[in-house]
Structures are given as structure tokens and as C-alpha cells.
Amino acid sequence: MKIHFLGGTGTVTGSKTVVELNENRILIDCGLFQGIKSLRELNRQPLAIEPSTIDFVLLTHGHLDHCGWLPLLVKNGFKGKIFCTAPTKQISKLILADSAKIQEEEASKANQEHFSKHNPAEPLYTVADAERVTPFFRVIEPNLEVKLTDDCYFKFFPSAHILGACSIELHAEEKTLIFSGDVGQDDDVLMHPPQKPKSGDYIFLESTYGNRLHPQNDVLFEVEKIINTTISRGGNVIIPSFAVERVQTVMYLIWQLRLQNRIPNVSYIIDTPMGIRVLDVFNDNPKWHKLNPHECEEMCRMFTMISDYEDTINAIYDKRPKVVIAASGMITGGRVLSYLERYIDKPENTVMLVGYQAEGTRGRKLLEGAKEVKFYGKFYPVEAEVVLVEGLSAHGDQKDLLNWLSELKQKPQKIFLVHGENEAADTLRTKIFDTYGFDATVPLLGQVVEI
Known part of the structure; x- marks a missing residue:
């Protein structure tokens, strides 16, 4: 063999x-x-x-x-x-x-x-x-x-x-x-x-x-702190996320924080068409995870789901503070690039990384303190705060x-x-x-x- x-x-x-x-x-x-x-x-x-x-x-x-x-x-x-x-x-x-x-x-x-x-x-x-x-x-x-x-x-x-x-x-x-x-x-x-x-x-x-070793921090508290700090300074939280499982995990944590009134009532957006479709996979396969159908429904209700790119553009140019979960998780492509093109150079914003960042990806470069990042052939200065929540890794x-x-x-x-x-x-x-x-x-x- x-x-x-x-x-x-x-x-x-x-x-x-x-x-x-x-x-x-x-x-x-x-x-x-x-x-x-x-x-x-x-x-x-x-x-x-x-x-x-x-x-x-x-x-x-x-x-x-x-x-x-x-x-x-x-x-x-x-x-x-x-x-x-x-x-x-x-x-x-x-x-x-x-x-x-x-x-x-x-x-x-x-x-x-x-x-x-x-x-x-x-x-x-x-x-x-x-x-x-x-x-x-x-x-x-x-x-x-x-x-x-x-x-x-x-x-x-x-x-x-x-x-x-x-x-x-x-x-x-x-x-x-x-x-x-x-x-x-x-x-x-x-x-x-x-x-x-x-x-x-x-x-x-x-x-x-x-x-x-993943840190034994209270992940819920970490996410709470990041959102509250960013919103209080008038910024946006952009969460590059893998559409499968990670989007749903971050959604669950944010939903829990809202239920407990620990984060403000702003727009919480899911902008990953595939991540939205994966929610159907969650509903189709209840034995594979811990959430029951009622919890899935309640969790989804608090988020604005974006599929059309026109709605993405509208969300990007909406000046009100917001929290956006968008693919891809290592910032290698997808809708998150459109948000970061607009927000990465503004210090009031936060990029919240929630998973492994492979060598050579934009996510890894941001994690390692890159001063500029390249999208579609152009370089953008990194002024936004970049944070990693390690405990969310799959x-x-x-x-x-x-x-x-x-x-x-x-x-x-x-x-x-x-x-x-x-x-x-x-x-x-x-x-x-x-x-x-x-x-x-x-x-x-x-x-x-x-x-």
C-alpha cells in the first residue's frame, strides 16, 4: 500500500x-x-x-x-x-x-x-x-x-x-x-x-x-466589548467569516448578547449569500448541532439578511454604525472585500477576525500588523482596529x-x-x-x- x-x-x-x-x-x-x-x-x-x-x-x-x-x-x-x-x-x-x-x-x-x-x-x-x-x-x-x-x-x-x-x-x-x-x-x-x-x-x-492552546477567555464578553467599544466611537464592526458554521456561531453569540441587552440596538447584518443558504442546512440537519428549530428561527429574526449586491452597496454607504458578518473568513475574496475597501482606512472601525488565518492571506497580514492591504490591484492603508477572537475557531x-x-x-x-x-x-x-x-x-x- x-x-x-x-x-x-x-x-x-x-x-x-x-x-x-x-x-x-x-x-x-x-x-x-x-x-x-x-x-x-x-x-x-x-x-x-x-x-x-x-x-x-x-x-x-x-x-x-x-x-x-x-x-x-x-x-x-x-x-x-x-x-x-x-x-x-x-x-x-x-x-x-x-x-x-x-x-x-x-x-x-x-x-x-x-x-x-x-x-x-x-x-x-x-x-x-x-x-x-x-x-x-x-x-x-x-x-x-x-x-x-x-x-x-x-x-x-x-x-x-x-x-x-x-x-x-x-x-x-x-x-x-x-x-x-x-x-x-x-x-x-x-x-x-x-x-x-x-x-x-x-x-x-x-x-x-x-x-x-485556545485562550480560556469568556468569548461572549470579548465579542460584547468589541461591539460596544466600536459602536460607541461611531464605527462599524466588520467580521470576515467562513460561511459554514462560523457565520452561525457568531450569529448565535451576538443573538445571546442582544437577548441579555448587553449590546446596542443597531443594524446586525449577514452579507454572505452562501452563509444565508447554510442556515437552511442547519434547519435540515438538527441532529448535527445543538440548536433546536425554534432557536434557529429566533436567532435569524434579529439579523438583516443581504443577498443582492445592490443591498450590499446601500449598507456600505449607510453612515449609521453597524455590525456586518460577511464572507470570506480569511479575506481571500467575497463580499467582505467591498466593506473593507470602504472601511479599512478609518480608525473608528474594527475588523474582528474569528478563525484561522492561513499564511499569505489578507487576514494573516492584518493579524500580523500590516500597514496596508491590497484589494483588486490597489493598496489601502490599514487604520481600522484589527482584533482576533481566538476561542471561536472551528x-x-x-x-x-x-x-x-x-x-x-x-x-x-x-x-x-x-x-x-x-x-x-x-x-x-x-x-x-x-x-x-x-x-x-x-x-x-x-x-x-x-x-
Whole structure:
């Protein structure tokens, strides 16, 4: 058996791992690279393994860095099946359509305003390409064994990261392989705790926060303080947010604060068409989260939902203080760019970051104190206050990741640390050995390991 590390190694994006058996190839996740240009350019490179030779895709969840390359996989010859949970199928369809639409719009804008080095600028894939993925999806319930071949089967088990997110237990050639996908926090605001693996010969564990612990601050108080401070000086709070789960988590916290009259009665806006559609996914899948239907309805009622871009423009030029939640979470695209173009250079405003900011993204640059930021070929001075609320991450921290390994009944032969920047992964490697005595390693991008 060979393991091909084609993405999500040395970085938190582009997750792609191929398990090569005697006659079959199984791809675990199929994500887009995001962040620095050298990584983004990998999205346009051919896959090291011919897509037509891949028999199955096992999809852990619907975030772009795990499903965003599927349109190109299909476009380049994949004819197999894509297994996932019901919420993951719903979310992936939304994410892929939104990703394609943004790429088409940005390519069009680049061609009109001539700020791209490419002439013409072209999207990585189109909306039509994204739609061609849907027929390949096969929905699977968690904890149900699914036979792939005579001697190979798998099952999903919940990982608590977002709606529908699961880890994978794969049995092949008398070996058990565990792929964590992204692991959520044990005490997440909306998600149930992750299910832990009981045994595994080889474990592929994410390491996004492998070198960090989330602060034990009162997140509700942090959000309250940020909103009140900004509104009191006549500013706007702009919250770049991932449309799946993070938008809903921030909504929930703000709703709780309003119920307790701890924040002012100003406009609270959701400006992410996909985030609004994800609310329907929440309502369709109550067993996957903690909110009941009544709470979902009450929470949504306090927000102004914006879908039309004309309404976005009106909101931007409305001089009254407001709180806006808009995608994308790492400020790589989407509606939030339009707000920041207008607000980033005004000191009364606040940009509230609520999740992981990958290397090379605008969010990471703001977090690291950048004095200017580039949108659509132009630089804007950063005068707005930039704050990070760490406790809202959908990723577990080092303690959560170590705890995820705590119920293993026997020592695995090897743990591969993926989906993390090198320092985070290497710190977790050491911590795993010190805690459990397990042998862990950090694979390289493009590495092939025989097991």
C-alpha cells in the first residue's frame, strides 16, 4: 500500500491524500490550496496521479480547502464515486458554486481593469464545472460500514468541525487507517464533541493548532466589548467569516448578547449569500448541532439578511454604525472585500477576525500588523482596529488534538501530521511522543510512503 501526500502537508490548505492499493486508488479529500501565491499556483498544476485512475473520493467535510478541487478532478477525467455525509453534500454544492462564481467575477473584473498579469485572466473553474460534480456524490450515514472492494471498506465518524464533518476509518490489506479530517473543539458553541478513534495502525491527524492552546477567555464578553467599544466611537464592526458554521456561531453569540441587552440596538447584518443558504442546512440537519428549530428561527429574526449586491452597496454607504458578518473568513475574496475597501482606512472601525488565518492571506497580514492591504490591484492603508477572537475557531487546539488520541487501545505504527504549517505540526509531533510515546512524523508535499 502506498500513501501519496498531494496536499495539506506543510500548509493548512489543499488537502489531498491518495491511498494506492493493488488495483484501486482512493483519494481522501480534494481541496484547493489557499494563501501565498506559490501555493495557489499549485491549483493549476496537473495532479501527480491521473484523475481517471482514481476510483473513489472520501470527503471529510465541505470546506473549500477539502473539496474545492473536485471540479478540476471531474474535468480531468475522474469517473468514480464521491462518498460524504448528507450535510457535506449540501455544503460542498454551495461552496463549489460560490467559489466558481467568485472566480468568474474576479477574472472578469481583472480583465476589465487590467490588474492581472494574465491576458486574459481565466477562472480556475466555472459554475458549470462546479455543477458537474453533483452527480458523483454518494451520501453515507456516519458509523455505517461501506464496502469499496472485496477487501476494503470504510466508515465515517463525526469530527465536530462543521455540519456533517467526519473522520474516516479505512480498512484495507489487513490495516486500519484513520484520517481525522479537521477536528473540532471538545466544547464548541454549536457542534457536538468529536467522536474519538479506538484503534488504528496508521493515523493521519490534522495539526492546524498543534502548537497553540485556545485562550480560556469568556468569548461572549470579548465579542460584547468589541461591539460596544466600536459602536460607541461611531464605527462599524466588520467580521470576515467562513460561511459554514462560523457565520452561525457568531450569529448565535451576538443573538445571546442582544437577548441579555448587553449590546446596542443597531443594524446586525449577514452579507454572505452562501452563509444565508447554510442556515437552511442547519434547519435540515438538527441532529448535527445543538440548536433546536425554534432557536434557529429566533436567532435569524434579529439579523438583516443581504443577498443582492445592490443591498450590499446601500449598507456600505449607510453612515449609521453597524455590525456586518460577511464572507470570506480569511479575506481571500467575497463580499467582505467591498466593506473593507470602504472601511479599512478609518480608525473608528474594527475588523474582528474569528478563525484561522492561513499564511499569505489578507487576514494573516492584518493579524500580523500590516500597514496596508491590497484589494483588486490597489493598496489601502490599514487604520481600522484589527482584533482576533481566538476561542471561536472551528479547529481544536493542541489539547483537543491530544485528547482525540486518548481512547486508542493500542499504539499505532505511525502518526502522520498533516493540515498544519511546519512549526505547528512539528510541535505537535513532539507533544504526542511526550504524552503517549507514539511515533509521529510530518510528511512532505509530494512524498510517497509505502506501508
